[in-house]
Amino acid sequence: MSKLFQDFQPLAAIATTPTAAQRLQPLGQTVGATLWVPESLTNTQLRSKIVVEPDAGTRGHGDAEKINNWENTQVYTGSLKNHIASLWPNHRAFVFCLATGAVVRLIAPLLQDKSCDPAVVVVDQAGRFVISLSSGHQGGADQLAQLIAQQLGATAIITGAVADLGLPGIDVLGVPFGWCRGAGDWTKVSAAVACGEKVQVIQEAGSCLWQSQLPASHPFVFGGDTEMGGVGTKHLGDNLSVKPKLYSPNTLPSDSLTTGPKARIWISPKLQSGETPNIPEVQWHPRVLWVGIGCERGTSKQLIEQAIQQTCQDYQLAELAIAGIATIDLKADEVGLLEFCEQRHFPLRTFPAQMLNSVKVPTPSTIVAAEVGTPSVAEATAICASLSPSTPVYQGHGDAGTRRRGERTTHQNQMGGLLVPKQIFKSATQPGAVTVAIAQAEVEYTGRTGQLFLIGTGPGQLEQMTLAAKTAVVQADAVIGYSLYLDLISSLRRPGQIIEALPITQERQRANRAIELAQWGLTVAVISSGDCGIYGMAGLVLEELRVRDWDGKIPGVQLFPGITALQAAASRVGVPLMHDFCAISLSDLLTPWEVIAQRLEAAAQADFVTALYNPRSRSRTQQIAIAQATFLKYRHPQTPVAIVRCAYREDEQITLTTLDKMLDIPIDMLTTVLIGNQSTAIYGDWMITPRGYLGFAE
Numbered sequence: 001m002s003k004l005f006q007d008f009q010p011l012a013a014i015a016t017t018p019t020a021a022q023r024l025q026p027l028g029q030t031v032g033a034t035l036w037v038p039e040s041l042t043n044t045q046l047r048s049k050i051v052v053e054p055d056a057g058t059r060g061h062g063d064a065e066k067i068n069n070w071e072n073t074q075v076y077t078g079s080l081k082n083h084i085a086s087l088w089p090n091h092r093a094f095v096f097c098l099a100t101g102a103v104v105r106l107i108a109p110l111l112q113d114k115s116c117d118p119a120v121v122v123v124d125q126a127g128r129f130v131i132s133l134s135s136g137h138q139g140g141a142d143q144l145a146q147l148i149a150q151q152l153g154a155t156a157i158i159t160g161a162v163a164d165l166g167l168p169g170i171d172v173l174g175v176p177f178g179w180c181r182g183a184g185d186w187t188k189v190s191a192a193v194a195c196g197e198k199v200q201v202i203q204e205a206g207s208c209l210w211q212s213q214l215p216a217s218h219p220f221v222f223g224g225d226t227e228m229g230g231v232g233t234k235h236l237g238d239n240l241s242v243k244p245k246l247y248s249p250n251t252l253p254s255d256s257l258t259t260g261p262k263a264r265i266w267i268s269p270k271l272q273s274g275e276t277p278n279i280p281e282v283q284w285h286p287r288v289l290w291v292g293i294g295c296e297r298g299t300s301k302q303l304i305e306q307a308i309q310q311t312c313q314d315y316q317l318a319e320l321a322i323a324g325i326a327t328i329d330l331k332a333d334e335v336g337l338l339e340f341c342e343q344r345h346f347p348l349r350t351f352p353a354q355m356l357n358s359v360k361v362p363t364p365s366t367i368v369a370a371e372v373g374t375p376s377v378a379e380a381t382a383i384c385a386s387l388s389p390s391t392p393v394y395q396g397h398g399d400a401g402t403r404r405r406g407e408r409t410t411h412q413n414q415m416g417g418l419l420v421p422k423q424i425f426k427s428a429t430q431p432g433a434v435t436v437a438i439a440q441a442e443v444e445y446t447g448r449t450g451q452l453f454l455i456g457t458g459p460g461q462l463e464q465m466t467l468a469a470k471t472a473v474v475q476a477d478a479v480i481g482y483s484l485y486l487d488l489i490s491s492l493r494r495p496g497q498i499i500e501a502l503p504i505t506q507e508r509q510r511a512n513r514a515i516e517l518a519q520w521g522l523t524v525a526v527i528s529s530g531d532c533g534i535y536g537m538a539g540l541v542l543e544e545l546r547v548r549d550w551d552g553k554i555p556g557v558q559l560f561p562g563i564t565a566l567q568a569a570a571s572r573v574g575v576p577l578m579h580d581f582c583a584i585s586l587s588d589l590l591t592p593w594e595v596i597a598q599r600l601e602a603a604a605q606a607d608f609v610t611a612l613y614n615p616r617s618r619s620r621t622q623q624i625a626i627a628q629a630t631f632l633k634y635r636h637p638q639t640p641v642a643i644v645r646c647a648y649r650e651d652e653q654i655t656l657t658t659l660d661k662m663l664d665i666p667i668d669m670l671t672t673v674l675i676g677n678q679s680t681a682i683y684g685d686w687m688i689t690p691r692g693y694l695g696f697a698e
């Protein structure tokens with residue numbers, strides 16, 4: 001099963017005709033879906049393909065029978081309606097190959113709310129269209145439809161209005177950054193965006209990356225606070241986040257009222273509560289709040305919970321904006337605290353007294369200092385956590401002194417973004433006592449494990465790219481690459497995706513940016529032409545990870561191979577690579593020329609068919625001549641040579657020539673040169689290197 005579909009598991013596919021079953025069956029395997037077919041199908045044309053196993057019901061769904069040689073396929077008995085109803089509560093997604101009307105009737109009684117309904121996607125029998133039917137945004141049906149469309153080579157039908165406008169869904173805007181959806185009238189605000197009404201955005205925290213991707217015609221009016229960085233501000237290569245303001249009062253920028261927005265989006269750790277707003281609004285809460293906790297031994301989970309709840313209420317902060325909990329390392333085994341973190345899925349960061357000692361806090365205590373060796377636990381740990389990177393170095397127990405290379409050290413004598421000074425809580429009914437302080441981090445905690453998809457797009461045209469690679473691009477939160485290659489795959493882009501194009505020379509910046517975003521929690525696609533692991537970005541990314549002491553797991557790395565230039569070039573001229581071959585790059589930017597010259601000599605001498613990458617640039621013109629001379633030492637002047645420029649691109653040029661004349665043909669950095677071996681021959685327009693079947697190979 002492809003990992004790309006993990007977010008949609010468990011996933012059920014439903015087919016009621018043999019054609020539909022055949023359509024969904026291969027999909028079921030790559031996507032990791034269970035394909036459900038009616039009992040009647042096992043008596044029809046499918047009988048030859050499906051064998052009903054005697055041990056019925058082994059997969060645990062009612063009295064369904066397991067079908068053995070169609071892996072992932074099961075038979076349902078009784079009505080489809082009842083069967084769907086039984087699958088509905090515990091499935092994240094459904095793919096139907098059925099008339100849309102029938103699907104609508106089937107799911108209508110089951111639909112509850114877009115915040116909890118599974119994604120529903122419909123595929124037509126011919127496999128031409130994939131319709132995102134319901135839960136397009138929050139359930140992910142839009143994305144699933146696009147992913148499946150890539151698998152089938154079909155067209156995804158997305159009817160959500162904002163997607164059409166090239167805008168991200170308002171209710172999924174913050175998902176890549178781990179923001180939590182707060183209160184609000186999501187339907188009305190989304191409708192206002194879809195209608196092109198002015199929508200005010202007041203962003204007080206969290207990444208502005210989503211802003212830099214908006215189309216020019218977007219309907220947003222940014223809060224009037226220049227410190228936040230408006231949509232005009234490009235954030236390419238910028239920090240992950242805007243500089244957050246400290247806790248600010250619930251007031252609107254004055255000019256926004258006169259321009260008359262019809263809806264409002266708050267992006268803030270604050271809770272906008274109280275009076276009913278004059279226009280519909282919604283609240284996104286970036287997880288920027290670090291709650292520092294000090295407590296007596298044996299403090300109950302309930303008291304900790306109440307204390308945090310109360311503090312958030314008193315200071316109008318959203319609990320949904322809590323990134324995690326911080327405390328002194330001595331409390332790393334405090335049961336109530338651990339239980340609380342586990343229940344709420346909060347990371348727990350712990351810091352040693354010696355580090356906390358140097359943090360300037362508003363409310364130091366000599367009693368605390370005498371007890372634990374630092375005058376502040378709650379305030380100092382909240383500040384430390386808010387100042388250290390958004391991705392926790394460790395969760396739960398851990399060596400607080402451990403730091404990864406390149407990480408910031410805690411700013412000494414600085415109060416960071418302390419929003420709430422120490423609050424003390426005791427309860428008549430609960431054991432213990434707890435102190436709470438809250439600080440705001442500059443960069444939100446995403447709570448996600450980042451992924452790096454290292455993708456080869458093939459030589460040019462989209463049809464030369466693998467389905468897996470296309471699917472990975474659609475899936476990614478961010479796509480990074482050289483602009484030419486990003487343009488070649490622009491039709492795969494999703495609204496809301498972060499696209500970062502960097503100039504051709506900035507490979508290291510590209511790799512580092514991708515790693516930075518992935519370490520933060522995003523799924524990042526790094527684009528190379530051809531194959532990513534052949535003179536491509538994958539090598540650089542893995543080398544950079546290695547020097548950062550990467551643990552091999554976080555961020556996760558997956559490679560998606562592509563057709564490399566030598567294959568593409570070869571396929572345009574025949575079978576030049578039919579016998580042993582090698583690739584040599586003539587670029588001496590990263591490899592000393594002596595090494596390259598030595599390899600040319602060895603390849604020529606060993607009679608390898610040789611593909612020359614990066615053969616000649618404007619300033620580097622001699623290397624190709626030296627290569628020719630080297631090969632002429634060992635091979636006949638008439639040895640066939642193919643010069644292929646821009647294979648599978650619009651301006652493709654293909655020339656078959658010979659070793660002695662090859663320099664008469666224009667050769668540049670978009671060209672691959674294939675030099676045949678001693679047995680390579682030209683036959684008509686074809687270049688053939690014998691494999692030896694007919695006894696010709698040397």
Ligand code: SAH
Pocket residue numbers: 459460528529530531532533534535536563564565566568569612613614615644645646647648649668669670671672673
């Ligand atoms: N990762 C790429 C290679 C990048 S090095 C791959 O696997 O194909 C860049 C060199 O690749 C170019 O200088 C050229 O020699 C070759 N190249 C890339 N795309 C090409 C194409 N479409 N046609 C011919 N050569 C190409």
